[in-house]
Amino acid sequence: MGGDLSGRVALVTGAGQGVGVGIARVLAAEGATVVVNDLHGERAEATAALVGGTAVPFDVTDLDAVRAAVERIEGDIGPVDVLVNNAGVPADGFVPAPFLQSGPADWARFVDLNLYGVMNGMHATLPGMCARGWGRVVTISSDAGRTGAAIGVSLYGASKAAAVALTKHVAHEVGPSGVTVNCLSLGVMAGVLPEEFGAGNPIPRLGQPDDVGHAVAFLASDGAEWITGQVVGVNGGALT
Numbered sequence: 001m002g003g004d005l006s007g008r009v010a011l012v013t014g015a016g017q018g019v020g021v022g023i024a025r026v027l028a029a030e031g032a033t034v035v036v037n038d039l040h041g042e043r044a045e046a047t048a049a050l051v052g053g054t055a056v057p058f059d060v061t062d063l064d065a066v067r068a069a070v071e072r073i074e075g076d077i078g079p080v081d082v083l084v085n086n087a088g089v090p091a092d093g094f095v096p097a098p099f100l101q102s103g104p105a106d107w108a109r110f111v112d113l114n115l116y117g118v119m120n121g122m123h124a125t126l127p128g129m130c131a132r133g134w135g136r137v138v139t140i141s142s143d144a145g146r147t148g149a150a151i152g153v154s155l156y157g158a159s160k161a162a163a164v165a166l167t168k169h170v171a172h173e174v175g176p177s178g179v180t181v182n183c184l185s186l187g188v189m190a191g192v193l194p195e196e197f198g199a200g201n202p203i204p205r206l207g208q209p210d211d212v213g214h215a216v217a218f219l220a221s222d223g224a225e226w227i228t229g230q231v232v233g234v235n236g237g238a239l240t
Contacts, residue, residue, distance in 0.1 A: 016043025022209020
């Protein structure tokens, strides 16, 4: 999958590592001008150098910071055509823990990033997309938001499920303006668990960052203009 993204400006949040690097790399290869966001400036700079893009560090959980960054991008580079909400791991890391061992401070870490972070990005970029009559929003969700598991990811899964619901509703609101809003639901990615955990998938391996990048590139293309409000599994068939 893929599509010609020449002339498009794509903002990828959390692209300083992991899946975000793969997304940025594939979008750049498809011709997009890639704006690399990360909370950590040095990571954003490293990915930007890799893909020939521009680093714009900011905190996706801070709406004022997101708005200011989008204004800066649109003034210096051009209107944001594609928003990829990829940021999704708390800055201090993610250690699975049972729900009953958590509290409001733990809940806020995940909701602020995986729900409010997505809301902030959409709120800052969708008005311009709608005014121009073209835009793509792709939010990186997780199979943890679609099914239960006894491995201590309830907070993560709940916040990802909320982003899916947001996607479905906003897709209805902005569709008449020529803007699509979709989610990718990821299975277990390489580097998270040992490779043998992918052996039971119909495609017997774990996911790679470029697997996600190619799916994003397709949803960001003109060819996907009739796909919106959808949750597309990128998981090797682990959850169908």
